Amino acid sequence: MAMQAGDIEKLIKEGIPGAKVIIRDLAGDGNHYAAEVVAESFRGKTRVQQHQMVYEALKGNMGDVLHALALQTSAPD
Template sequence: MFPAEEIKRLIEAGLACEYVNIQGDDGVHFTGIVVSSVFEGMLRVRQHQTVYATLGRLMGNDIHALQLQTFTPAKWAEARVELGL
């Protein structure tokens, strides 16, 4: 079982982030929101690949699934209102 807090720590250590929230209570399936200015100009699939790269070999092994929502800071400002955060 892998803790959600450790995934958050690894993402923050490997990527300049404005906001990271990782949830998951079964230790293998997780959901998350990652906000980074690094995502500017990237397609969504590339944004997700960038986050997965911070987790390296853990993806598909210790971490079975990580469903992501990724945002640039500008898009996050809009999405926060829609999500009620």
């Protein structure tokens, strides 16, 4: 069963309060998404740490219900 873009966005926003999240369905199949996440809590963290925060927010769905997620993370300008 695939995840809906709105569910992905909700989980990320719940796990990373104040984050701005844009989700795109890359293949139109509900299995391959791209996420752009901008959050103040990313400031001073490495890209790996930022991605780990997003994966943690997804509560174990990555690699299971959510098949593929291309991530772009950053702190606000």
